[in-house]
Amino acid sequence: MQTFNMGRVPPVTFGAGRIAKVPDIVSELGGGPVLVIADAFLAQIGVTERLTEDLTERGLGYELAACIEGEPKDTLIDDLCARARSVGANTVIGIGGGAAMDAAKLVAAIARANEPCREFALAVRPLPSNGIPAIAIPTTAGTGSEVTRTSVVSTPEGSKNWYWGENLMFSQAILDPELTVSLPPHLTAWTGIDAVAHALEGSTARTTSPAGRLYGLEALRILSDALPKAVANGSDVELRGRVLWGSMIAGLALHNCNTHMGHNISHALGSLSRIHHGLATGLALEVTLPWLVARDDGAALYASASEAIGGNRTAGDLPKAFESLIRSCEIARALPQVCAGVSADALALAMKNPANRPMSQNSACVVEDSDLDEMASMMLALPLEQAA
Secondary structure, three states, X not given: OOOOOOOOOOOEEEOOOHHHHHHHHHHHHOOOOEEEEEEHHHHHOOHHHHHHHHHHHOOOOEEEEEEEOOOOEHHHHHHHHHHHHHHOOOEEEEEEOHHHHHHHHHHHHHHHHOOOHHHHHHHOOOOOOOOOOEEEEEOOOOOOHHHOOEEEEEOOOOOEEEEEOHHHXXXXXXXXXXXXXXXXXXXXXXXXHHHHHHHHHHHHOOOOOHHHHHHHHHHHXXXXXXXXXXHHOOOOHHHHHHHHHHHHHHHHHHHHHOOOHHHHHHHHHHOXXXXXXXXXXXXXXXXXXXXXXXXXXXXXXXXXXXXXOOOXXXXXXXXXXXXXXXXXXXXXXXXXXXXXOOOHHHHHHHHOOOOOHHHHOOOOOOOOHHHHHHHHHHHXXXXXXXXX
């Protein structure tokens, strides 16, 4: 009998217009002042204004930090922690994509410790126990950060550091599909494929469990149907809601069982270029799935994943089924031009980095360093997209 743990799930408020519930939830968690950490773009299009007006109407003071543009650096996290302390924040809100939510959960967890965030990287030290309650409001459907105990932050040199622990969990998540309608088709596809990868990897990992398969396979069934339709018709709030829900469930598969080769490569490639994480993960899975399913280990898991995304219930059919899904989302089998200068040797070295290696070791089969070299070459053998 397998022994496993099933991580907790924060309370979730789901539905169109549910962002209006924020003041009630803030009041329940401890009130203001509130530090709102948001994507810079959301301030430009008025989404944060709607949120802060609701807080003001309820007499809840706030500090708006609409400063997230891409993956946050640890220096930015330290600055945000200082702002949380200076305003005496009793609640933190993260609104935006995965980067904004990763920043918010980490700030909430460590701000009161008054120490540099890098002190807690890679779980070298336990996270503080006196964190600030935090609320997640995702505006993309992909990362599942609203329900995971991980945060990814870059160093000033560009490498990625992981933070994890139960104290990174949000106190509450609000899933409002109306907030995702403005996402353009290519970002809908890229973020959505990241969610597919969480579900597929979580349900086929060495560490997978009944919880990982429960969440992962259900997320694959939802996303394989709804995601291509949402890419084609982004104004359909019902479709957006299905993708957002599938993304959250996929995040629970990640939360319980972690990822493997797709994310090993995408995090490594992301440290060497400015490729979008979801795009990198989708392409990395497309490249590595034929290699993975050719091994005996994990065959039953891969067969279940194949069936969940519309393929035959055989391990060998999974690469074809995944390729069909990724093409139906209008994602081409090509790397963006930003990857032109990356060498296979540099990618393989990054894949072996201590921050990334554990993901490759979570594959169902044993993955040696020579295998990482091979897969790095396979990844960079993809053609480059045509310059505009």
